[in-house]
Amino acid sequence: MxxxxxxxxxxxxxxxxxxxxxxxxxxxxxxxxxxxxxxxxxxxxxxxxxxxxxxxxxxxxxxxxxxxxxxxxxxxxxxxxxxxxxxxxxxxxxxxxxxxxxxxxxxxxxxxxxxxxxxxxxxxxxxxxxxxxxxxxxxxxxxNRFLWMDLGQPERLMIAGIGIPVLTILVILSTVVQTRVMQPPTEGGNDQAAAMTNSMSMTMPILMGVMAYQFSAGLALYFVVSNLTTVAQYAAMGKTDWSRIFPWIKTKPKVSKPSIVIPDLPDEDEDEPEVIEKVSKPSARAAAKRQRPKMKK
Amino acid sequence: MSKKLLRSVLIVLLAGLLLASCAMGPRAESTPGISAGENQIFVSYLNYVYEIDPANGIATWRYPEKSNIKQVFYAPALIDGESIYVGDFANDLLKINVSGTPTVEWIFSEAKGWYQGKAAKDGNLIIAPNSDRNIYAIDESNTLVWTHHGDFAYISEPLIVDDMVIVSSQDRKVVFLNKADGTTIREVELNGAVIAPPFYDTQTDSVFVGSLAGEFVRIDRQSGEIVWSFDDSGTLGSVWAQPILVDGQLIFNDKTGKIISLSPETGLQNWQFIAGGSMPAGLAWVEGKGFVVALEDGTITLYGMDRQAIWSRIVSGSVYNTPVVTDTMVLVGAIKGDNLVYAFDFQGQPVWTFKPEK
Structure with missing residues (x-):
């Protein structure tokens, strides 16, 4: 099936x-x-x-x-x-x-x-x-031959008798870029989520690198292309903060308006659950939609 | 859950994954490599080479004693007296002395790819095909004599005839090499990849081989000319195995299970019949009895030369390998079944089965 x-x-x-x-x-x-x-x-x-x-x-x-x-x-x-x-x-x-x-x-x-x-x-x-x-x-x-690689075997580029795992290095680098691009900003965010994403961003590139080193070059090639395409997709959506990857770049993506509008809680009685005012009519979802930043094409 | 604890759990989990991926061996699926000599049976499968006692099917030893996850054996061992030559997926070709407890005499480690096909030997020269697109010629003292570099992985057993080494190439050709230095004498182009090892007939001084394009050809060894080509009017399926030559009849099969007899001289058909199922494995000749047909679904049948079934048995698992015939037995290798090797006598009675210990 x-x-x-x-x-x-x-x-x-x-x-x-x-x-x-x-x-x-x-x-x-x-x-x-x-x-x-x-x-x-x-x-x-x-x-x-x-x-x-x-x-x-x-x-x-x-x-x-x-x-x-x-x-x-x-x-x-x-x-x-x-x-x-x-x-x-x-x-x-x-x-x-x-x-x-x-x-x-x-x-x-x-x-x-x-x-x-x-x-x-x-x-x-x-x-x-x-x-x-x-x-x-x-x-x-x-x-299975592609450039210097045999796609069915783990890849090594022989330079002066030393096998350099070029694809493995590319997999590690592209995974670092990808995880950093996808990592949500941690300031003001949830500590647990931040810890999780930090751990992921540290270990994922190593894990992917070890897999690329061991497995066939065809698979490592797929990892690299997949990572780079994901980064490109994020960039196309205007969600990429390049300064996280390249610290010398000062520009950050435009600060987008919140995708949803959340009114603050009114002061209320301790025991009674607060009556939450509807965000807007006809629905909060519609309001959120109106407030969403326009995506870069 | 505290931040520290969460981080520790994640790191442990990912480290586990990391270690698991480090411990992974070659990612390839294949079938047991069986070879038989005089009172000797060797089976290469996964992390071991086993010597099987022909009397009872019990492994007398296995090499290595402790498995190495990266060392995977699928190539059948080449038996040479008290030694065997066997290649692995860790890119090594080993000469193992099997007269007592197996002892590695030497390891040839210059290849960069897997050994899948059985090596061939002529005099002092061992010819080993490798997935790194090379054919290696090594002498008995483990000195590299020559290397022939091709365009595709070499995965089938070479044929040595006089001063020539003849190899099937997945690059849709049969390559004739000079045995002395590995230089190319000629290449004969076919329409499809050639997986089956070439078969030589002294009578016609010709090489017979089939390809995945549904063709079966006779190639004159001296001139490299294709004397005839048989495709059964375009209905022949892919050919994955060697033919057998019996009583002046060249008998072979395609993957669809069509069994065909041709005249080796003319390529004209004597007869054909359908074995009744998918058949990547080839035919094996049982002296004085007939030929054994192994279907992928595990049906093993001995046919007489009149094409009448003498006996038929079913083994558990799928069969992709040509059965191996010894002096007294038919050995069938199967995967994904109850056992790895099934032995039958020539009357079709089960003699023993072999299943590796975990």
Whole structure:
């Protein structure tokens, strides 16, 4: 089921691109960009949702609410849910697009691995996956050579007898850039979230680097292209703070207006839950939409 | 959860992932490499090479004693008296003395790719194909004699005939090399990738080989000319295995399970029949009995030369390897089944099975 719906179509598209460009390395690059473009609306939605959530968590009302119900977790949760509902913000708004993207990303990875069949058994299985309208005898097996690399083997560029893992270095650098670009600003934010993102930004590049060093170059190439495409997508959305990556750059992205408008809590009775004034008519979501900054194209 | 604790948990989790990825071996799926000599059976699979006792199917030893996750063996061992030559996916070719407890005599480590195909030996010269697009010729003292560099990974066993080394290339050709120095004598282009090792017939002084493009050809060894090409009027499927030559008949199969007999001289068809299932594995000849057919679904059948089934058995798992025939047994390697190797006598009776210990 998984193979038929996801991996097989992906593999065939990858093979078709390879047939056209006659280079598997270029095909991996184009295919990764293509998939990233197709999933761009989901990425954009995920970013918007997470921005809305961050804005809400930074608002005085939210902070006050945290302070007020710090000893009553149940009540706090209840109030948070009320606020989410009122503002039209879903706590899962940024997770859902990511969850939808997961099968696509896994399928992309698996299709690249399948296409790089290196043993007879893997070739038999790949041949079976090729749609009848593609002439498998003309495509298979795929020539894995790209620039100085053998895409089916871990990559090393031999300079003066020393094997330098260029792709691994590129994977590490691009992962650093990507995690920094995606990392939300920590000032005034949630401490736990900040700790989590900081840990991720430290360990992810190392983890990806080790994987790129060990695995085939084709996969490392995919990591690099995927990271760079993600950075480009963020840049296109105007969400990139380049000074985080290049400290000598002083310019920060334009300070965007909050994506949602959250009125402050009125002073009220301790025991009675506050009556939250509607943000605007007809709905908070519509108000939030009006207030959202225009995206850079 | 405090910030410090959360950070520690995350770091431990990611460190675990990191270590797990460090510990990963080569990412490739393949089948057991079986080779048999006189009273010797060797099986290469995952992290070990096993010597199997032909009497009972029990492993008498395994190499290495303690597995190394990066050292993966799929290439069948080349048996040479008291030694075997076997390559691994850690890019090493090993000469192992197997007269007693296995002892590594030497390791050839100059390759940069995996050893998937069985090595070949002629006199003092060991010819080993490698995925790094090289064919390596090494002498018995582990000195590199020559290297031939090609355009594609070499994954099938070379053929040595007189002063020539003949290798199948995935780059849609059969390459003829000078055995003395590895220089190319000629390359014969085919329409599809050639995975099956070439087969040589002394009578016609020709090489027979099939390709993934659904063709089966006879190549004159001296001239490199394609004497005839057989594609069964365009209906032949991909050919993944060597033919057998029996009683003047060249018998081979395609992956769809079509079994065909041709005249080696003319390429004209004697007969053909359908074995009844997908068949990436090749045929094996059982002296005085007939030929064994192994379907991917695990159906093993011995056919007489009249194409009548003599016996048929089903093994658990999928079969992609050509069965190996010893003096008394048919050995079938399977993956994703209850056992790795199944041994049958020539009457089709199960003799033993082999499953590696965890």
């Amino acid at each position: 998984w193979d038929t719906l996801i991996v097989q179509p992906f593999t065939n598209v990858l093979l078709m691109i390879t047939m056209v460009v006659k280079n598997f390395g270029v095909a991996i690059i184009l295919f990764t960009i293509l998939i990233k473009l197709i999933t761009y609306p989901l990425t954009a939605r995920q970013l918007k949702s997470s921005q809305a959530m961050q804005d809400m968590q930074k608002s005085p009302r939210y902070v006050k609410m945290q302070e007020k119900y710090k000893d009553n977790k149940e009540k706090l949760a209840e109030e948070q849910m009320k606020l989410y509902k009122e503002l039209g913000v879903s706590p899962f708004g940024s997770c859902l697009p990511m969850l939808i993207q997961f099968p696509v990303i896994i399928g992309l990875y698996q299709s690249i691995m399948r296409a790089m069949a290196s043993t007879p058994l893997e070739l038999v299985k790949l041949e079976r996956m090729v749609y009848p309208f593609l002439d498998s005898t003309k495509i298979l097996p795929i020539q």
